[in-house]
Amino acid sequence: MMILKTDKVGKKYLNKWALSNVDISLEQGKIIGLLGPNGSGKTTFLKLVIGMIRPSSGSVTVCGMEIGYKAKEMISFLPDSEFLYNWMTIREAGDTYAAFFKDFDMARFNELLQFMALTPDMKFKGLSKGMKEKLAIALTLSRNARLIVLDEPLNGVDPVAREQILGAIVKSFSHESTILVTSHLINEVENILDEAYFLKEGKIVLHGSTDDLRSERNKSLDELYREVFAC
């Protein structure tokens, strides 16, 4: 089943196209990487997918639906910046998600908290950057959403936390859903990806299943990334 489909989608800011003619089709049950350096348009693309910005051209559909508040029920999104209130405790953050998202699984949330060594009474304000990222990941992955969108989940966290985050992604992945993840830490995410899209200056320059890409070119994804994005 097709979870996400974009048809020649583009986004223009004043006179500059941040994204142009991006065609992406994501099927159910896969973890897909959107790879590219800073400024390549990854976050712009994700914002289009979740409806935070609107396309200047083309269209985006999730499970066949245009992006609107109904489609938001099917998308679980992890932004690349803090989005919770400082007054929240971890428990309150979970309760807020449980109140608004019908697909939020509290048991899985508690399990993920335990896995990432977080306790529900901790205050968001007192958490370190890595802990905040882990909490955000736990909240995002605790939803049984059809499309899970993770924007730079490994950004600014130490190697141990990265391992825990990647472990959490794999642990909570369901074949009913699709995970779209952006990262420029290719080495770290390479092993969990089924497919990869390489985004350069707002355009898809390479796409394929990670196994095919590796075997066809006899290179790791990291090496391919360096080749594609070398000046």
Added chain:
Amino acid sequence: MLGRLITYELRKKWKASRYVLLGYAAVQMLLLMIIRVFLWNEGIIDGFEINSETQANFNASFGLLTLLFFAISFMLGAYPFLESMYRFERDLSGKQAYLELMLPAAAWQKVLSKLAATLVSLVVCGTLSLLSMFIFLMVNSNFRYFFEFFDMVLQMVVSSPAGFIAAITLTLFGFACLYILIFLCIAVAKSFTHKNSIAVPIGIMAFILMTVLISTLESQTAKFPIYIFRFADLSFALSTAVMTIVLFALLLMATGWLMEKKIEH
């Protein structure tokens, strides 16, 4: 969903305002204690006597602290107004905008829940503000008019309960209309840009333009009342009443539409 959104907004308001309220209570209590213990004298009671024949014995410090006390009370009354504008702006373009805008609810419901929470905050802060001024007057007049005051309020309510309820409802609806207009102007500004140096002037211009437009519409509609009816000793023109309700609904839907379709983050 609307109920859950209102609960969420109320919780946000409480978390954001609790220290302001606690601080307010502490400062006002301190001021009241200083005034009563150190600056108060018997002569001051005469200042509260409407037909007093003796000269009230106010001193400068008493006057200054009283002024400060009342200024702080008025500031608390104005707090929900400023806080709701700031909060709405932050919800559209602050760090938490991702959480706010990703909630799977119709945008008009989100706006309505913010409006409801703002009105609750207005009632709470307004009541606290009036209550503290009342306490000040009672304490410094040695509770001379305590029972007379309650008797007066009670009589006002009992003599026309419908009028009392209507007055409160109309006041709240008036504030709701004002707030929704402000929310719309913020949304208009944010649909152009998130840069406050540009968004604020746009918002102010939108507010002035819409106020002029609405006032013109109201005055023109008042010329054709269609039917005049009385409710709780008040006269209403049917055309004005219908237009006010329709305008409120339009402002609400327009704010929601801008949030859903135009504002980008």
